Amino acid sequence: MDDVSNYYRKNKAAASKIEWKGRLLKLLRLTITFGIICAVSFLIVAGYQFLTTDEYFIIKDVRFMGNNFTRDEELGSLMELPVDSNIFKVKIGLLQGRIISHPWIKDAVIKRELPNSLVINIEERIPVAVALYKSRYYLIDKYGVVLGRRDGLQGDRYFPVITGADFRGVRFGEERPSEELLDAMRLLDVLKEKKEFAKMGNIIVDIEKGRLALRLDDYEINMGKGDYDKKLTRYVEVRHDMLDRGIASKRVDMRFLNKVVIKN
Numbered sequence: 001m002d003d004v005s006n007y008y009r010k011n012k013a014a015a016s017k018i019e020w021k022g023r024l025l026k027l028l029r030l031t032i033t034f035g036i037i038c039a040v041s042f043l044i045v046a047g048y049q050f051l052t053t054d055e056y057f058i059i060k061d062v063r064f065m066g067n068n069f070t071r072d073e074e075l076g077s078l079m080e081l082p083v084d085s086n087i088f089k090v091k092i093g094l095l096q097g098r099i100i101s102h103p104w105i106k107d108a109v110i111k112r113e114l115p116n117s118l119v120i121n122i123e124e125r126i127p128v129a130v131a132l133y134k135s136r137y138y139l140i141d142k143y144g145v146v147l148g149r150r151d152g153l154q155g156d157r158y159f160p161v162i163t164g165a166d167f168r169g170v171r172f173g174e175e176r177p178s179e180e181l182l183d184a185m186r187l188l189d190v191l192k193e194k195k196e197f198a199k200m201g202n203i204i205v206d207i208e209k210g211r212l213a214l215r216l217d218d219y220e221i222n223m224g225k226g227d228y229d230k231k232l233t234r235y236v237e238v239r240h241d242m243l244d245r246g247i248a249s250k251r252v253d254m255r256f257l258n259k260v261v262i263k264n
Contacts, residue, residue, distance in 0.1 A: 059085045061117040069124050070104050078102055087112050103147050103173030125173075129188060129205075131162040131181070138167065144177025144185050146170055160188050164207030180207050183225065187212055190228045196236050211255070224255030231257060238262075 059081065064072045078098050081090070092110045099108040099120070107123040125141040130150065132138075137150040139159075146167065165181045177185075184205045191197055197216060204215040214221040223231055231254045238252060238260050253261035 056115050057087045059087050059090065059116055059118060063117065063119050065119065065121045067122040067124055069127075070102060070122070075099055075102065075105075075120070075122070087114065087116055087118070090118075101173070103145075105173075127159065129162050129185070130159045131165050131167070133165060133167045140177075140181075140185075142185055142189065143175065144181040145175055146172050146177075148172055160191075160203035160205060162188075162205045162207065180210055183207075183210075184212060187214065187223060187228045190232060194232055194236070197232075219250045220252070222253045222255055227257060234260065 062076060062079070062081065064075055067075065078101065079095050080098060081095070092112075095110055095118075096108050099105055099122070104125050105122060106125045109121045111119045111121075113119050125143075125145060125147055127139040127147055128142050129140050130137050131140050131146070139147040139150060140162070141147060162181070162184050165184065166178055170176060184207055187205060188203070191203070191214075197203075200216045202215070202217055206213040206215070211225050212223045214223050221235055234257060235252060235254055242249065242262065247262065249262050249264055251263040253263060
């Protein structure tokens with residue numbers, strides 16, 4: 001009986017020793033893991049402090065790319081970039097929003113170029129027409145966005161002119177054109193694709209009660225609304241026929257494709 005008791009006591013002692021060693025090993029692993037986490041955290045904090053405070057990463061160069069109508073100084077002023085700004089701490093989204101607030105800017109992509117430069121790729125709005133409203137002239141892009149006011153047509157004679165558009169409450173650079181203005185821009189877009197009209201010097205689109213009248217030099221075409229591609233193609237055919245017949249009229253009603261009216 002004593003031998004059995006001794007056997008169990010020895011086994012219990014051995015098991016307790018193994019359990020104690022396992023706990024010690026687990027504690028050692030936890031200690032090492034904690035130490036590694038602390039070391040990595042310290043390195044991350046120290047690295048962040050270095051990247052965001054060292055003079056090496058202070059922005060010294062801002063380069064604008066792709067801007068033809070807007071000046072670098074003008075866009076730089078819009079950014080309101082503080083002196084000694086750190087390249088990692090600067091808020092790219094905030095700077096983009098400030099640049100895009102310019103009426104002529106459609107989009108801006110800002111990239112960090114280490115160690116201390118910002119490269120800004122600009123996408124500008126392109127003026128394609130001049131709109132006349134209350135004796136004032138406004139440059140607009142193909143989407144009907146008003147870019148700015150002009151004193152007159154001097155220097156802009158190559159732009160088509162749009163009359164009759166309503167610009168009440170419209171702000172420069174705001175993408176909120178009226179449907180009538182968008183319709184006029186669609187007509188001009190179709191006109192641009194027609195080689196027969198490429199040499200026309202003066203192009204005017206009149207908006208009246210939702211319908212469009214097109215003036216090409218001395219010719220006047222009542223375009224009505226819609227189907228501009230078909231109507232202009234049809235007009236070219238009618239114009240050739242008029243010339244062949246010696247008809248000198250320069251006023252044509254194209255509101256209906258199947259009914260062309262030539263006016264004196």
